[in-house]
Amino acid sequence: MSAEKAEVDFNVAEINKDYERLYGFHTNTDYLKNSKRGVSPDIIREISKIKDEPEWMLKFRLDSLDIFNSMPDPTWMDGSVFDEINYEDLYYYASAGDKKYNDWEDVPEDIKDTFERLGVPEAERKFLAGVSAQFESEVVYHHLQEELEKKGVIFLDFDSGIQKHGDLIRQYIGKLVPQGDNKFAALNSACWSGGSFVYIPPGVKVDIPLQAYFRINAESIGQFERTIIIADKGASVHYIEGCTAPTYSKTAFHTGVIELFAEEDAYLRYTTIQNWSTNVLNLVTQRAIAKKNSTVEWMDGNLGAKTTMKYPAVFLAEPGARGRVVSIGYANKGQRQDAGAKMIHGAPHTTSSITAKSISQNGGRSSYRGLIKVNKGASHVKTDVECDALLLDDFSESDTYPTIDVRERKDVSVMHEATVGKVSDETIYYLKSRGIKEEDALLMVVNGFIQEFTRELPMEYAVELNRLIALEMEGSIG
Amino acid sequence: MNSPLLELKGLCSTVFSEDTDQQIPILKGVDLTIHTGEIHVLMGVNGSGKSSLAHVLMGHPNHQITEGEARFHGKPIQDMESDERARAGMFLAFQYPHTIGGLPVGTFLKAAVEARRSEEVPFRVFKRELDAALDKLGISKEFLGRSLNEGFSGGEKKRNEILQMHLLKPTLAMLDETDSGLDVDALKKVFHDVREYANEDNALLVITHYDRVLDYINPTHVHIMRDGRIVKSGGAELSKRIDEEGFEAVLGVEASV
Numbered sequence: 001m002s003a004e005k006a007e008v009d010f011n012v013a014e015i016n017k018d019y020e021r022l023y024g025f026h027t028n029t030d031y032l033k034n035s036k037r038g039v040s041p042d043i044i045r046e047i048s049k050i051k052d053e054p055e056w057m058l059k060f061r062l063d064s065l066d067i068f069n070s071m072p073d074p075t076w077m078d079g080s081v082f083d084e085i086n087y088e089d090l091y092y093y094a095s096a097g098d099k100k101y102n103d104w105e106d107v108p109e110d111i112k113d114t115f116e117r118l119g120v121p122e123a124e125r126k127f128l129a130g131v132s133a134q135f136e137s138e139v140v141y142h143h144l145q146e147e148l149e150k151k152g153v154i155f156l157d158f159d160s161g162i163q164k165h166g167d168l169i170r171q172y173i174g175k176l177v178p179q180g181d182n183k184f185a186a187l188n189s190a191c192w193s194g195g196s197f198v199y200i201p202p203g204v205k206v207d208i209p210l211q212a213y214f215r216i217n218a219e220s221i222g223q224f225e226r227t228i229i230i231a232d233k234g235a236s237v238h239y240i241e242g243c244t245a246p247t248y249s250k251t252a253f254h255t256g257v258i259e260l261f262a263e264e265d266a267y268l269r270y271t272t273i274q275n276w277s278t279n280v281l282n283l284v285t286q287r288a289i290a291k292k293n294s295t296v297e298w299m300d301g302n303l304g305a306k307t308t309m310k311y312p313a314v315f316l317a318e319p320g321a322r323g324r325v326v327s328i329g330y331a332n333k334g335q336r337q338d339a340g341a342k343m344i345h346g347a348p349h350t351t352s353s354i355t356a357k358s359i360s361q362n363g364g365r366s367s368y369r370g371l372i373k374v375n376k377g378a379s380h381v382k383t384d385v386e387c388d389a390l391l392l393d394d395f396s397e398s399d400t401y402p403t404i405d406v407r408e409r410k411d412v413s414v415m416h417e418a419t420v421g422k423v424s425d426e427t428i429y430y431l432k433s434r435g436i437k438e439e440d441a442l443l444m445v446v447n448g449f450i451q452e453f454t455r456e457l458p459m460e461y462a463v464e465l466n467r468l469i470a471l472e473m474e475g476s477i478g
Numbered sequence: 479m480n481s482p483l484l485e486l487k488g489l490c491s492t493v494f495s496e497d498t499d500q501q502i503p504i505l506k507g508v509d510l511t512i513h514t515g516e517i518h519v520l521m522g523v524n525g526s527g528k529s530s531l532a533h534v535l536m537g538h539p540n541h542q543i544t545e546g547e548a549r550f551h552g553k554p555i556q557d558m559e560s561d562e563r564a565r566a567g568m569f570l571a572f573q574y575p576h577t578i579g580g581l582p583v584g585t586f587l588k589a590a591v592e593a594r595r596s597e598e599v600p601f602r603v604f605k606r607e608l609d610a611a612l613d614k615l616g617i618s619k620e621f622l623g624r625s626l627n628e629g630f631s632g633g634e635k636k637r638n639e640i641l642q643m644h645l646l647k648p649t650l651a652m653l654d655e656t657d658s659g660l661d662v663d664a665l666k667k668v669f670h671d672v673r674e675y676a677n678e679d680n681a682l683l684v685i686t687h688y689d690r691v692l693d694y695i696n697p698t699h700v701h702i703m704r705d706g707r708i709v710k711s712g713g714a715e716l717s718k719r720i721d722e723e724g725f726e727a728v729l730g731v732e733a734s735v
Contacts, residue, residue: 434646448626
């Protein structure tokens, strides 16, 4: 073993030390032995063939690969973040088998075990509308309740979506995130596997959240989830993507592309809490379009990953459209949460709001990176940005990079407010004077700080989020 | 007589000033003994050290005991953290309670009650106690959903402090200028609720610099503090004299510093 490798392994062991205790578990990953490393047109062809994809999809992938190969890394962030990605060393495709399952009984035992530890079947019994669970890069378990099927709701893994509704997907894929949008979107477009395809027909309101669970469970696996959600006229849906990753070695890489389409009068909310283990690079492009009088909301929680770069966007395309982003970032030791939001007002009488909260501790770094753009002609626009940072010690960092670009003068209201704060000793003293221990007092302040986010979550998610933060903060008081 | 609840002997303290980066002497030898069943009123002009005394006893991070003795239930408190003192039965109604955005009052109260008792309190049990306390104090349930002290009026903050006192059931409740900033009606109400709390098993230390509090509460002991010391102590008769002659007349010319 080379000294360098030994050091990497040591670092990984350090990173994973707590993670293992807190959330870690492994299941057997035998099926990886046939997977190939690196990416080439041949591999793309093979993936496409295995998936039995139509010709247009193969072409989409190959074109994307060309674009990827010709694109430089993003230049607006310091390049060291990307230096550690070794594209040759990533698995671009790993499958737990060729089968897909509609019945829980048919799911292989080791995968079932993983899901049981995640509580998927139980959660489903309780309140899920349907589960699209991604194990490795392949969706292996999928179930949609009959009631929703009757209403014409489509909730499939993306591969099945291509098989069953290829023509529909073809009209939408890449419309909001073109292949050449950025290097990682290009890579995703070439190598995507897994993700969800959701279509809600006109006037259908889905009352319970649709949920998908994502997991990475193998060494050096690249996960390239691809999701499209369409809420047709007057439809309403809340989609939740929660993910938790077990321990594993070496740098993992997650680059997803999510495209949301809200037609006239539709309501579409996408909630995600990412909790990748702290060696994952999490680079996701999330974009939405909001048509006349529709509402799109991104609820975006970033707890895990080594580096996160994620800026959910809403293009407010027609009058009456509303966009909203509520996000939290939690940066602990060695983590960088570079998150924010983009609102593009392309039509008059549109409104948007961004609430971004970040917490940094143990030297972690949180950044808010946001864009508010008001195009010429987009009069009667109202937009509010509030970003608040909480530093739990003196050596953690927080910064903001807001961009405001207003091209219209008529009745445009832009509010931007940013605060950076610390938890004051006086506040902790007040809580302690009620008998509350110092660590609990600090946790209460932190939970209060992110309450604008947690109150938007279904209760069990809110409880789990608070629990995760409690675990993260454990032992952080000197 | 039973053993004292609180016993201070020659207590001296300093406060850390962030402006000057120095320790400033505040208490300069306080002697005070409080037993259960007693109501003590501590008076004095601004800057005499009465609020500091409360914070020294509660364990404020900027206040430090430098000399003397402070015992609560017979145990020295100097090395106890604020939360330990609170769990042992000490309570301070703050003059300026802190605001914690996003922390609902109800959640906070349950956490505090559980901390005080060092055990989990089932929701149903807690709710029964809480409802009873809210009823007794005439506080609406809507209050529980609000963020702790955020956007509260002066009166609401004080009533919230008194609500906490009723729920946490301290043996020694210190009230730091609870009367300040209240109009006559609110003052009446709040001190009615304070009186309701007092019984044979607990004691109150009411800190104020207005003698108007004496209209609403009947102290067993009255102390006057000046320049970090208690300079005059008496019983109800002292409060009566203060009531009749005024604060300064009782202390003599020295009081008007």
